[in-house]
Amino acid sequence: MTTATLDLTELTGAATRAAKESAKASDAQRASWLTAVADALDANAAELVSVANEETNLGQTRLTGEVARTSGQLRLFATVITEGSYLEAVIDHSDPTATPPRPDLRRMLQPIGPVAVFSASNFPFAFSVAGGDTASALAVGSSVIVKAHSGHLKLSLRTAEIVTEALKAAGAPEGLFALVSGREVGTALVQDPAIKAVGFTGSIPGGRALFDLATSRPDPIPFYGELGSLNPVVITAQALEARSRQLATGLAASFTMGAGQFCTKPGLVFIPAGTDFGSDLAQAVAGTPASPMLTERIAAAYPEGLRSVAKLPKVSVLSGSVEQNAEVDGAAPVVFSTTAANAMDHPAELLEECFGPTTMLIEYSSDEELAAVLAKVPGSLTATLHAQPGEDVAGLVDQLSTLAGRVLFAGWPTGVAVNWAQQHGGPYPATTSLFTSVGATAVRRFQRPVAYQDAPEALLHPALREDNPLNIPRRVDGKLVISGSRGSRD
Known part of the structure; x- marks a missing residue:
């Protein structure tokens, strides 16, 4: 109808x-x-x-x-x-x-x-x-x-x-x-x-x-x-030292997947300053073809968003071109780079979602600076951490848990399993x-919850009747009863 x-x-x-x-x-x-x-x-x-x-x-x-x-x-x-x-x-x-x-x-x-x-x-x-x-x-x-x-x-x-x-x-x-x-x-x-x-x-x-x-x-x-969701990724120095090219390949595949139109696209990537990861990522992205976008309106907005980012101070284009016609040629990948200090100076402009196959590398100079810039990141659906076994990242995990609904320790956020344990939400504006x-x-x-006080048995929903005819899990007098029992009045 x-x-x-x-x-x-x-x-x-x-x-x-x-x-x-x-x-x-x-x-x-x-x-x-x-x-x-x-x-x-x-x-x-x-x-x-x-x-x-x-x-x-x-x-x-x-x-x-x-x-x-x-x-x-x-x-x-x-x-x-x-x-x-x-x-x-x-x-x-x-x-x-x-x-x-x-x-x-x-x-x-x-x-x-x-x-x-x-x-x-x-x-x-x-x-x-x-x-x-x-x-x-x-x-x-x-x-x-x-x-x-x-x-x-x-x-x-x-x-x-x-x-x-x-x-x-x-x-x-x-x-x-x-x-x-x-x-x-x-x-x-x-x-x-x-x-x-x-x-x-x-x-x-x-x-x-x-x-x-x-x-x-x-x-x-x-x-x-x-x-909306930026889905920040944090990569530690030890992780980059051990597997920079592997991480670059994984990131390239993730942020370009579906022409960058996934709600879980990794849009911000925090890396230690002074590494070759930007070059590794540019090589991994090279040759990725342009892809048609969902609608003409979205395709028109993508280059506009790219140019807005490129005009900001202390922002570099590491890969790709902001001068493109996504409506005619499809959306081509673009990788930006800036510093954590600059991101903190311009959070409204730099820490904002750009719908399409683009991501922003943000270089941090210390753990303290990383914590400070992460505090500026809006709520997200996901946050990803790439670290090496044995690294002390407990505090970082705690911070990532406050800004996202799902925290990943391996792999990339694009791709959402549909099961009992999944959480696909996060602080505003993610949800x-x-x-x-x-x-x-x-x-x-x-x-919505409804409570019934001293209700006649015959008027109760089967889920609340004494003999549990549905045989479902219930909490009875404070004790979780998995199934098939009335529980205890003790």
Whole structure:
């Protein structure tokens, strides 16, 4: 369904009704809906990849893998909800002898209601119509209205048709999922009183505008935005001495991957002053072809961003050219270099994301200077440390942990595993919330806690009933009970 056939009020009204039905459905039922969508995506993968490649220039290999990731996400969330701990069920039995006397209290998480999801440009499947935000919201019983991204509108429409058909065939309530398009409709969607939360992946200006709308409503709602990330990398002197060329090769592959359009692209690389790493990186990048970018607007913005950086004082271009036409020729890699002192003097200009295949080497002269410049880096999704075994880097790890949601000790941040342990969030502007958009705990964004005091057993959700009919993990009287037991009243 689109706004061509139904206006927004009708869509949100249908979503409200569907959310009530979905909240009452069993986890097994909702899991079957997710699995049905995953199966439908896989069955139509060839068609979807063809359409996506026409609109995004990402290539069939990358897009085929992304469809598999997207269907895998849906199946992961089906597993998450049937395992049961996502409900965070807690039971504290009454204790009339306590001071003051304690009532019987039982708490669990419940779906928040209809949510809006804004598709990302750089992941037309995994962060789009049937992506992780949609999957995690549907999993817990929330209905979803997706705002399509203009960069792959044809793909969005076809994906929405497949999702809608799969949900209907699986017995999901009508109105559980819908698609809208257009900037004005997107703004109205955030302001619609039926919408209870928003998921967004995109630019800082666009995301911040929607964030402000969501929080300035008469009834403010959560806004789960992923807005930008520099993903700093720190390389120690010992690491460079041991494997400079290897590190240069890995960095070159990472920051140019997908034309530098990954949200986890390493955009800042902190290295000791006076090394040959810049030359090694320039050699590793040499010969990397220019690549088409996602949209004309993004391609036009890339050279503008390069030229803005090159004009800054004490900034050198180590590799590539800022004078390029990415719209016509594709985006070519560029490596910049500056000092930590300069970065601290111009943090607003130098410590800012440039979307595309470019990275900035920042030379530090001491551990103290490194700590000082890292303190200026905005919140990021990832931080990477390359050090040698036996180095004392505990303090550095602590600092990196404060500015990023995922800290890597080997490899490079591009490439995000989708599993139970993943954390894909970070301090603002990486995300606007404490909760991740990737991995099992993504469902937590679309739930809220409700406690029941002295409730009759028959009125309780099965997760809170004494005999634990769902056989799920619960905390009973302060003790974690993995499954199959009522716990203890002792």
